[in-house]
Amino acid sequence: MTERTRRSTAPTIYDIAEKAGVAASTVSRALNKPGRINSETERRIRAAADELGYRLNPMARSLQSGLTGNFALVMSDMTNPVYFDLVRGAERVTAEAGCTLLFADSQENVDVELDAAQRLLRVADGLMLVGSRLSDEQIVALAELKPVVTVNRLVADLPAATAEVEVGVHEAVRHLAELGHRDIAYLTGPSASWMNGRRHEVLVADALSRGMTVRAIESDSPTIDGGRAAVPRVAASGVTAVVAFNDLLAFGLLQGARDAGIDVPGTLSVIGFDDIFGADLLTPPLTTVRSHMRSLGEAAVVALQRAIAGEPGADSDRPATKLIVRGSTGPATD
Amino acid sequence: MTERTRRSTAPTIYDIAEKAGVAASTVSRALNKPGRINSETERRIRAAADELGYRLNPMARSLQSGLTGNFALVMSDMTNPVYFDLVRGAERVTAEAGCTLLFADSQENVDVELDAAQRLLRVADGLMLVGSRLSDEQIVALAELKPVVTVNRLVADLPAATAEVEVGVHEAVRHLAELGHRDIAYLTGPSASWMNGRRHEVLVADALSRGMTVRAIESDSPTIDGGRAAVPRVAASGVTAVVAFNDLLAFGLLQGARDAGIDVPGTLSVIGFDDIFGADLLTPPLTTVRSHMRSLGEAAVVALQRAIAGEPGADSDRPATKLIVRGSTGPATD
């Protein structure tokens, strides 16, 4: 009721026009291109607008411009703390542009992700896919509809924002080497994750160059439970250190190892990726490769803005990674 | 470029109409009210729409209906893991309704919150304020514009979704009483937080009825740092147990106590609220009052939908709380 009333009485530019004794088109100009109009007229129009409590109807403008002012963000798992800062960074740049961030969580499920992406794409000007599990083909198909930016994923020549991997991994491998580790394992993330492949391949290359061996140990899911479940396989492998695809897996390794009576870092060293919330609160606190997720979120929005504007997708700065050494790594003991 | 081309070629109902040999109004009906139209005509229209890859332009529809299909959610701190499940619940119900969730983070700042609320309100049909730090007056002013639902906050007769507090607190107090605690403290949250006041008052009432004393200890901010900073005051107070406004504060207490050489739960018992991510990973794991945040998020969206539809704001079910006993509580030792 009240609602209805409010809606129907919302003042339009025509109300302002009447009040100020000008045409609606003049009101539109006064409000949108300050300075291009007689300043006394403009003043009168603004006064009328203020008095009426006028607010632009964004739908009407959108219908004109074809642009909604919305940017969509789909991430693989919003309960993964790694995305906190990414979302904050994306939010900040989006708000600064006077736009709005739409956002959905695919819960590590391809169908949910595709569904959410399609749904959001209809009401947004473009889409950011974070840690997408979609196939390249699916992503390309989305990009036919509207601009798409991939985050921590590279697809054909779509614009992307990715964190640098080399530096952090390099530091991690050197750290392990200095502690005397020779046989290490990589606990894998989802096979559909581009970043999983990237971390794995850089780790292997780096370790080989130091004469270390890296065996892959598969995990079921990139979660704490996935890490716990992998503990027996890690133990059986005989490695002295394991690098996990992400911190959630590493958390699970730590928990599972404790339950199994495996001493970390005495018997096994553990390194994660991301430096998520809680990594420094555990016992032992986790050694992990941190990347600057906030910058990544900002870079993603900037790339999307450029894509929407039709500008070429210059590769943005890739936020640097670095190793944060804590208590979960120690000397190798064979 | 490509962008421009895509946009301008997006098929409209007029393209479908032409292809199917009917009027645009018929297309609109066929697509929106299936069954109300000659089934052969409808079939032809759908076929044409499919062939053209037609997608409804939501802005055009919005301009008609005055509704955007967007629900806005503003929360006090999105890096607080307590909101994970709330957002997921809200997201699920929103998506189910074919709507979209807009979302912003106020970073515990009143100005940022007000700004975000106003910004989102213009492009959404209604607003959910989670753990708002705004004044009642500010919230009422927002509610003049569009429907507003408060979450874990009660304002005048605005619709709200709140978690039940009594059961969990009752269990917590009984738990402490059974462990022999007589003098306990409440580590406060933000004074602008309604839920802070609520937890405090229920705790005091419950404790008094058991002959326990509760002193209030102020925290600067409801974060881990805020908890750490409070440790000296907690220690000086001589209490044997402290209940913190939220788990982040409790995390900080645990950390700070360890650094100060205070044994938890040997010398001091600690209880939090929320059961956030990590609560069971700490050493000792945290005893805490859990509420079902997912239900809360769902209830908030349902309440908002009702408010938008102009239905009376019946108080929704209040998700129950319960005490999760872990390792941070133990017998009182005076």
Added chain:
DNA sequence: CTGAAAGCGCTTACAG
């Protein structure tokens, strides 16, 4: 500098 008019893509009474 300003106004009249057309149009963005859809929906919805109003006729037939």
Added chain:
DNA sequence: CTGAAAGCGCTTACAG
């Protein structure tokens, strides 16, 4: 059941 027309609130060439 279907069509022609008006209208949602704004912007933007096009004239003056």
